Amino acid sequence: MHKQVEQIQEATVLFAGDSGDGSQTIGTQMTETSAIVGNDVATLPDYPAEIQAPAGSLAGVSGFQLHFSSENIHTPGDTCDVLVVMNPAALKVNIHKLKTNGILIVNSDNFARRNLRLAGYEDNPLEDDSLTKYQVFPVELTRLTGKALEATGLSTREIDRCKNFFALGMILWLYNRPMEYTMRWIKTKFAKKPQYIESNILALRAGNTYCEATEQFATSYEVKPAQFASGKYRNIEGNMATVLGLITASHQSGLQLVYGSYPITPASDILHGLAQYRNFGVVTMQMEDEISAVGVAIGAAFSGALGVTGSSGPGLALKSEAINLAMIAELPLIVCNIQRAGPSTGMPTKTEQSDLLQMFYGRNGESPVPILAACCPHDCFETIYEACRIAVKYRTPVIFLSDLYIALGAEPWRIPNLAELPKIEPNFQTEVGGFEPYLRDEATLARPWAKPGTPGLEHRIGGLEKSDITGNVSYDAENHEKMVGIRAEKVARIAEDIPPTEVFGAPEGELLVLGWGGTYGTLRTSVEHKIDEGHAIAHVHLRYINPFPSDLGEILNRFKTVLIPELNSGHLLQLIRAEYLVDAVGLNKVQGQPFQVFELESKIKSLL
Amino acid sequence: MRKNKKSSRIPSGAPTLTQKDFASDQDVRWCPGCGDYSILAQTRRIMPELGVPKENIVFISGIGCSSRFPYYMNTYGFHTIHGRAPTIASGVKMANPDLSVWVITGDGDALSIGGNHFIHLMRRNFDINVLLFNNRIYGLTKGQYSPTSEQGKQTKSTPLGSLETPFNPISLALASGATFVARSLDTDSHHLQSTIKAAFEHKGTSFIEIYQDCIIFNRDAFKQYTDKSTKSENTVHLEHGEPLVFGKEGEKGIRLNGFLPEVTTATNGTEAEANLIVHDQYAENTTLANFLARMSDMPEMPHPIGIFRSVHHPCYEELMTQQIAWAKQQRGPGEIDALLNAGDTWVVP
Ligand code: SF4
Numbered sequence: 001m002h003k004q005v006e007q008i009q010e011a012t013v014l015f016a017g018d019s020g021d022g023s024q025t026i027g028t029q030m031t032e033t034s035a036i037v038g039n040d041v042a043t044l045p046d047y048p049a050e051i052q053a054p055a056g057s058l059a060g061v062s063g064f065q066l067h068f069s070s071e072n073i074h075t076p077g078d079t080c081d082v083l084v085v086m087n088p089a090a091l092k093v094n095i096h097k098l099k100t101n102g103i104l105i106v107n108s109d110n111f112a113r114r115n116l117r118l119a120g121y122e123d124n125p126l127e128d129d130s131l132t133k134y135q136v137f138p139v140e141l142t143r144l145t146g147k148a149l150e151a152t153g154l155s156t157r158e159i160d161r162c163k164n165f166f167a168l169g170m171i172l173w174l175y176n177r178p179m180e181y182t183m184r185w186i187k188t189k190f191a192k193k194p195q196y197i198e199s200n201i202l203a204l205r206a207g208n209t210y211c212e213a214t215e216q217f218a219t220s221y222e223v224k225p226a227q228f229a230s231g232k233y234r235n236i237e238g239n240m241a242t243v244l245g246l247i248t249a250s251h252q253s254g255l256q257l258v259y260g261s262y263p264i265t266p267a268s269d270i271l272h273g274l275a276q277y278r279n280f281g282v283v284t285m286q287m288e289d290e291i292s293a294v295g296v297a298i299g300a301a302f303s304g305a306l307g308v309t310g311s312s313g314p315g316l317a318l319k320s321e322a323i324n325l326a327m328i329a330e331l332p333l334i335v336c337n338i339q340r341a342g343p344s345t346g347m348p349t350k351t352e353q354s355d356l357l358q359m360f361y362g363r364n365g366e367s368p369v370p371i372l373a374a375c376c377p378h379d380c381f382e383t384i385y386e387a388c389r390i391a392v393k394y395r396t397p398v399i400f401l402s403d404l405y406i407a408l409g410a411e412p413w414r415i416p417n418l419a420e421l422p423k424i425e426p427n428f429q430t431e432v433g434g435f436e437p438y439l440r441d442e443a444t445l446a447r448p449w450a451k452p453g454t455p456g457l458e459h460r461i462g463g464l465e466k467s468d469i470t471g472n473v474s475y476d477a478e479n480h481e482k483m484v485g486i487r488a489e490k491v492a493r494i495a496e497d498i499p500p501t502e503v504f505g506a507p508e509g510e511l512l513v514l515g516w517g518g519t520y521g522t523l524r525t526s527v528e529h530k531i532d533e534g535h536a537i538a539h540v541h542l543r544y545i546n547p548f549p550s551d552l553g554e555i556l557n558r559f560k561t562v563l564i565p566e567l568n569s570g571h572l573l574q575l576i577r578a579e580y581l582v583d584a585v586g587l588n589k590v591q592g593q594p595f596q597v598f599e600l601e602s603k604i605k606s607l608l
Numbered sequence: 609m610r611k612n613k614k615s616s617r618i619p620s621g622a623p624t625l626t627q628k629d630f631a632s633d634q635d636v637r638w639c640p641g642c643g644d645y646s647i648l649a650q651t652r653r654i655m656p657e658l659g660v661p662k663e664n665i666v667f668i669s670g671i672g673c674s675s676r677f678p679y680y681m682n683t684y685g686f687h688t689i690h691g692r693a694p695t696i697a698s699g700v701k702m703a704n705p706d707l708s709v710w711v712i713t714g715d716g717d718a719l720s721i722g723g724n725h726f727i728h729l730m731r732r733n734f735d736i737n738v739l740l741f742n743n744r745i746y747g748l749t750k751g752q753y754s755p756t757s758e759q760g761k762q763t764k765s766t767p768l769g770s771l772e773t774p775f776n777p778i779s780l781a782l783a784s785g786a787t788f789v790a791r792s793l794d795t796d797s798h799h800l801q802s803t804i805k806a807a808f809e810h811k812g813t814s815f816i817e818i819y820q821d822c823i824i825f826n827r828d829a830f831k832q833y834t835d836k837s838t839k840s841e842n843t844v845h846l847e848h849g850e851p852l853v854f855g856k857e858g859e860k861g862i863r864l865n866g867f868l869p870e871v872t873t874a875t876n877g878t879e880a881e882a883n884l885i886v887h888d889q890y891a892e893n894t895t896l897a898n899f900l901a902r903m904s905d906m907p908e909m910p911h912p913i914g915i916f917r918s919v920h921h922p923c924y925e926e927l928m929t930q931q932i933a934w935a936k937q938q939r940g941p942g943e944i945d946a947l948l949n950a951g952d953t954w955v956v957p
Contacts, residue, residue, distance in 0.1 A: 036954050181952060228956040232949065244948060251944045258703055260695075278935035280942030283702055283928060288728040292695040295688075295725070299668070299699020302686055303707070307699065325689050414956075415948050452684035452700065452707050455663040460632065460679050462687025472634065473679065 004219045005176060010069030011223055012077035013171060015164075016094045017086025017107075018055050019048050019062040022164030027064025028410070029168060029182045035235040035412050036181055038225025039068040042521060043410045044076035044594070047349045056110075056118040061093045070224040074376070074521030076409065078596040082174070084167050086110060086141070088119035100133050103217075105170065107163070108138035137216055141166055148206035152199050162196075162203035169207025176222045179204055231414040238406040239266070241380035241413065242310075242336065243273035247280050248381075249388035250306050253424035258283045258300035259308045260293035265348040266404040267310045267338040290318035294335070298322060301331040302461075304428060304451030306388060310336035313355045314345060317362065324363040326397040327487070329461045330438075330447045333397035334387050338407045339517075341592035350592025351405035353517050356571035359399045360546065366484045368491040370394070371546040373401040375520035378413035380406065383543055389424045390494055395446045401545075403567075405594050406518040432456035437471035444497075445490035447471075495547040501540055501555060508558035509536025511607055514584070515565055516542040516572055519595055523565060526600035535608055545572070553580050561607050563587060565600060625656040632682040638673060643794035643820035647741060648680055650800045658808050660708045667710045668697040670717035673748050674741035674820070677712040691722025694729035694738070698924075701734045705925040708808070711738040715756040716746050719775050723755070730784035730813055732924045737807045737814045740777060741794075745826035763825075778901040778916055781815045782894050788814035789897065790915040794821060795834045799845075799913065806915060812923055833911055846900065846914030851884035854910050862909070869903050871910075889918045 013030065015023040024045055035041050046063040053060030067077035082103040085091040087110040098104060111124055125131055126138055145163040146156070165182075172179055183201055190196040211217060236244075250257035261271040263286065275284045283300075287293040290311055297307035311319065316337050326333040339355045341347035359371050370390055374383035384400050391398040429435060429448035437459045438447050450457040459471065467474035468482055505527055515523045520541050527539040540555060542548070556562055556576070564573045565587035573586040587603045589595060630652040638644045655665070665683035669675035671690035678685030684707075688696045693711045701709045711729075718726045718740050729736065745763070746752040752765040756777065760769040781789045788810040792803040800818065807814035819830040832842045844854040844862065852862040861884040862869050869885070888896060897917040904911045936942075 032952055036952050038954065038956070230956050232953050232955050234949070234951050234953045247942070247947060248944055251942075256703060258699060260699065277942060277947070278932045279939040280944075280947070281932055281936075283932070285698070285702065287695065288724055291692060292698075292725055292728065295692045295695025296699035296702065298688075299686075299696035299701075300703035301699075302666075302696070303700045303703035305699075305703035307703075321689055322692065329686070415953065418944060451704070452666045453664055453704060455661065458663055458683050458685075460634075460681075460685035460687065462678070462685075463689055464687065 006219050006221050008221050008223055009071060010067065010073065011082065011175065011221060012065065012067045012080040013082040013084070014063060014065045014080040014094060014097060015084045015167070016061055016063040016090035017164070018060050018089070019052060020055070021062070021086040022161070023062050023064050023086070026164045026168040027066055029185060030171060030177075031066050031410055032185070032235055033172065033177050033181045034066070034068040034223075035233070037177065039070065039223055040073050040226040040228070041066060041068045041235065041411055042073055042076045043067070044405070045408045049347070049349045054118070056087055056089055056115045058089045058093055058119060061090050063090070063094060068223055070226050072226060074524045075597060078598055082171065084171065086164075086167075088116050088121050088125070091125065092119045092121065095131075098134055102134055103137065103174075104131065104134045105137045105139060105167065107141035107167075109140050109142035139170070139210075144206065144210060145203050148202050149199050152195070152202065154195065154199055159199065162199050165200045165203040166207035166210075169204040170211050173208045173211040174217060174220050176220050179208060228412065229414060233412045233414055235410055236378050236381075236413040237408060237410045238374065238377035238380040238402055239269040239338070239408070240273055241378050242270050242384050242400075242402065242407075245381040245384035246274065246308060246334075246388070247277055247282060248418070248421070249385050249424055250282070251280070252418070252421060253306060253388070253392060253426055255304070255306035255392070255426055256281060256283065256300075257308065258285070258297060258305045259310065260285045260287050260296035260300075261310050262287055262290045262293045262315060264312045264315050266340055266407045267312050267315070267336065269407070270310045270336060270338070290315040291322060294319040294322040294333075297333055298326050298329075298331060301326070301333050302329075302452070304426070304449065306334070306392070307332070308334040308336065310338065312338050312340050312348070313342045313358065316355060316358060320363045323369065323397050324365065324367050325463045327363070327367050327369055328463055328466065330395045330487075331397075332391040332395055332449070334384070334391050334400060335397055336384070336400045336402065339401060339403040347592045349404070351403050351518065351594055352567050352590065352592060353403060353519070354568035354571070354590065355401070356516075356545070356568065357574070359401065360575065366488065368488045369397050369399055369546065370491055370494055371399045371401060372543055373517040373545055374406060375517060375541050375543065377406050377409045377411045379520075381413070381416070385421060386543070389422055390497075392424050392426055393446060393497075394444055394490060394494060395449060396491065401517060403518040428454070429457060430454055436469045437461060438466055439469050440486070445486060445493060492547050495544070495550040498544050498549055501542075501549045501551050503538050503540055503555060505531050505538035506536040507538070509538065510559065511535070511537045511561045511563060511604065512556065512559035513537065513539045513563050513565065513604065514542070514556075514572070514576065515539070516545055519565060519567060522595040522597055522600055525597050526604060529597075529601060530604055530608075537604070537608070542572075545575075548579060556580055556582050556584075561585065563603065563607060565595060565603070567594065622661070625662065627652040627656060629662060630655045630682050632680055634679045636680050637676065639824050641823045642673070643743065643822070644674055644677070644741065646794045646797065647739070647800065647818055647820065648677060650797050651739075651804060652681070654801045654804050657805060658708070664706060665708045665710070666700055667712055668693045668700065669712040670714075670722060671748070672714040672717045672746075673822070674712055674714040675717060691717055691720070691725060693717070694722065694725040697736050698729065698732065698734050701736055702925050702928065705735070705929065709734075709736045711736060713738065713740050714747075715740065715742045715744060715754045715777070719755040719777060719780070727780065727784040730781050730786040730815065733785070733787055733812045733921050734925055735811050735813070735923045737804075738816065739804070740815065740817050741820040742777060742817050743820045743822035743826055744774075744829050745822050747822045747825055751825035776901060777817045779898065782897050782901060782917060786815050786917070787812040787919050787921050788915070789917045790815070791817045791819070791913050793819045793830065793834055793913065803915065806918070810918055812921055833913070842910055843913050844910040846887045846889065846912050846916065848887055848889045848915070851886050853884065862903075869899070869906065869909055871908065889915045891917070892919055
């Protein structure tokens with residue numbers, strides 16, 4: 001047949017099914033392939049809260065959304081061009097995301113009465129006219145996969161588990177993508193179970209051939225490579241970028257990495273990731289609870305290691321007393337908070353930015369702690385590295401904020417050169433003469449890091465108020481106030497040690513969109529659109545939230561209106577208003593879901 | 609017994625340390641007459657004998673009267689937060705296994721607020737020494753009942769008597785898989801010193817419950833075990849390989865009657881002695897140790913003092929170090945460039 005290929009700029013594909021249907025797997029594979037062929041990509045995995053919710057139920061639907069483009073993109077897309085659903089529940093949950101006239105691929109084998117009922121459908125939507133505004137392609141995925149794998153001798157159950165690759169084969173055909181990267185992955189993944197290599201590859205090919213042979217789709221599409229800065233790239237998820245950033249910081253500083261953690265969604269992948277790298281000397285300790293996890297990190301820091309702990313909001317609540325100990329003991333400590341929707345247990349598999357005020361204020365007494373936030377998956381690398389640099393240089397706990405959306409999202413990453421990275425120098429105290437535990441560096445106000453094992457520097461520290469210079473226990477009134485001041489000043493001085501703030505767009509004018517964390521992509525896309533329309537509007541995305549960059553106040557003053565969109569009820573908004581007395585306005589969403597570009601654009605429009 | 613090598617010995621030829629070298633310049637501030645003074649003195653006295661340079665010694669404590677201890681030792685020290693000393697000590701030891709790490713804690717700190725960390729420290733078996741000062745009361749907060757206070761104890765917070773069954777710290781440590789478990793007394797300087805030394809020599813987590821007199825809020829809680837006139841009747845000293853005998857002249861012995869202990873009058877060389885329970889602190893099986901830990905729940909039985917259990921199991925930090933070495937051997941020492949460039953990559957010109 002003559003295949004008609006249409007060039008398009010970008011596309012968004014959403015795979016959805018039961019949590020056991022492998023949507024995440026094929027979504028990730030489609031992402032890898034799209035990235036390798038040169039597209040810019042952004043992804044949004046959406047997991048159900050339950051590990052195995054009842055099959056076919058609405059609660060059990062797992063989705064993976066992928067946006068790929070020949071232009072630079074920052075978001076996984078508000079809506080999708082292609083929706084692949086494995087059952088009626090997946091259809092019900094996701095159909096509203098499909099564009100009018102979008103392609104809907106349905107595993108029609110799963111649309112029997114029982115599954116329809118589980119999804120709450122009275123009638124089969126494939127048979128009534130509820131889907132007429134879409135291009136619907138019912139495919140007997142289960143039966144066709146079964147036929148293709150007949151000869152493998154695998155059980156029906158095993159064969160059924162390959163049908164996701166049939167679907168992926170179709171999508172690869174639809175976008176003219178090679179199958180080789182997926183095949184290579186299948187071969188590595190199932191190296192120990194060779195029977196599954198053959199079966200999954202067969203299913204993948206069968207899906208591909210099915211499109212070729214049946215001429216189901218009149219057209220296939222092509223998305224050309226995007227323009228990237230030159231360099232070597234790989235695809236990376238936020239949590240993996242965090243893992244690599246930590247190992248790199250450990251290597252560059254020469255400090256042993258000790259990561260204490262307690263399993264929690266969505267931070268566990270950092271623990272899993274680091275645990276793979278024992279050959280880098282990485283120590284991971286899965287502890288009995290969150291407090292213990294931060295405790296070992298503090299102990300390791302006292303011993304002269306790079307002590308790191310990671311968790312999510314509820315875990316951070318438990319760690320706050322220990323973070324305060326590291327603060328007053330003035331030890332380097334890196335605390336990762338991969339935020340999820342709260343309060344309390346909240347919605348563990350949904351994203352939010354609602355821990356910012358907890359990180360600022362969630363400790364007793366006067367407790368200044370630097371806070372840095374990553375803005376997109378690959379930015380986790382640089383931001384965690386920077387958190388390590390600050391912690392070591394200033395002998396302070398540093399909070400690294402990420403969130404579920406960027407922790408699990410993936411995008412291309414230009415692999416850095418080690419030489420590009422700033423130095424991290426532990427500068428351990430070894431000199432005995434003149435040593436005092438709280439005698440400070442004049443510039444940074446950092447105290448010496450004198451690790452046990454160093455002769456002549458035996459000293460005691462602790463959570464009781466310290467006497468200036470000697471570090472002895474002190475209840476002296478004047479001294480207490482002085483120490484509170486010094487600790488605050490030490491953190492404030494970090495503002496002099498960070499790069500100038502990047503203002504994207506107009507240097508001054510009508511509106512500044514100020515954000516932080518995982519909302520970066522949506523904010524940037526919306527601002528880009530408005531700039532294209534000719535507005536004097538700009539975007540600033542903060543990596544440093546405590547202390548704020550020293551040029552921020554002046555930047556805020558250059559704009560008539562400051563808009564602060566956040567996935568919380570206005571945390572940065574409060575901080576900015578209090579610090580700069582600026583009448584900033586918020587755009588707030590607390591639904592456990594990321595912003596969509598259209599939400600931002602309509603708010604911006606109302607302010608212009 | 610397996611003698612275990614410690615890695616951080618003082619090199620021969622170095623000047624010998626004395627107990628004074630281990631005293632910091634800080635004034636000791638416990639109530640006059642507090643049992644803590646003796647424990648501090650015995651610890652300072654025994655330290656030079658351990659042969660560890662003082663820069664390699666770290667004392668970590670939580671919160672409570674006893675937890676001021678690190679301030680008074682001229683070693684490295686960290687006075688941390690309530691109940692969490694085991695976690696911080698684990699991190700200190702993991703990051704530098706050459707250090708000699710000591711946890712100083714109390715009954716409230718270790719068994720109440722830090723109960724979770726205590727049991728997990730015991731089972732992980734880091735080479736850490738834990739000295740639990742058990743005074744069966746909260747001292748620093750001025751006299752509330754603790755998790756080791758006897759049921760019915762009248763305190764400020766329990767004017768009509770506490771309702772709770774106390775923990776038996778020895779049983780708890782044993783149940784958590786502790787490899788070295790002992791009990792000693794603040795007033796028995798020789799026993800305390802030798803027990804601290806044995807704890808140090810044990811490679812693995814060593815736990816010593818030290819009965820400590822809080823003269824302000826729980827005076828004489830252990831008098832029956834420490835008073836000259838009553839202690840020989842009320843305590844039995846555990847000696848490895850020796851029968852359980854006690855009494856002024858060692859005239860009483862302990863034997864089994866069914867599953868229960870009973871006191872018998874044991875005279876040397878008689879048939880009666882042959883049936884006495886013989887202590888075996890190196891037994892892998894914990895039945896005897898558990899039995900001894902609970903024996904004095906029966907009021908007519910004496911209270912055991914000494915080492916209940918001492919067995920050698922691999923330490924967490926050793927296993928971790930081995931795992932790292934194994935991974936390096938299998939996969940090669942980590943190369944950062946290779947790590948960053950792993951997986952599918954592509955080049956944009
Ligand atoms: S209150 Fe009790 S335990 Fe605390 S110092 Fe005084 S006597 Fe010792």
